[in-house]
């Protein structure tokens with residue numbers, strides 16, 4: 001299932017005790033919590049705000065308050081995922097959507113993210129899924145046609161790789177922040193979904209397109225967690241209780 005990330009190797013990785021090894025002899029240790037780190041020296045970036053431990057913790061507290069439940073329900077209702085069909089979540093963060101969808105659809109799930117702190121948090125909370133630290137911008141270190149569904153929630157897109165790892169009858173679900181996402185905190189945002197469809201259209205056909213939206217009354221502490229968890233942290237004055245909109249534009253696609 002996993003492929004070697006050393007330069008252009010891309011050979012299958014096989015389990016050997018507590019390591020994964022390819023035919024060329026490149027090896028990767030399995031962590032104590034069961035995830036694998038496939039990052040190469042060229043993948044490490046100095047400043048990735050998504051990496052920060054505080055952002056991961058803040059996002060998890062928001063999930064734990066149940067704020068993401070309506071978004072999860074919306075995404076889940078769009079996914080025609082067959083029972084037992086493997087799911088890949090690219091840019092999975094701390095694994096909330098990955099693990100909850102796996103439970104709902106009674107399927108095996110794999111999550112990949114560039115952030116070590118996010119994958120550590122995911123592996124500790126959801127040991128039933130398979131977690132990987134890798135740079136998905138370069139290539140997805142999974143076998144061709146390995147997945148029945150690929151998910152990308154507010155993550156970077158890699159259309160060719162999404163298509164390669166997806167089965168011919170698989171489905172791709174992409175969600176991006178809608179223009180009114182957190183509008184109370186940061187004003188109206190860009191309409192990104194048109195660009196997403198344009199990027200994916202050479203390889204995929206759009207089957208469904210929805211806006212998944214919820215509002216919630218948050219106390220000051222939760223507002224602060226939202227500020228910490230978004231990629232461009234607000235240099236706002238002290239957070240105060242407020243009603244916030246959480247909004248995703250989601251598209252379901254199938255391979256051409």
Ligand SMILES: [Zn+2]
Nearest residue numbers: 004009022026
């Ligand atoms: Zn190798």
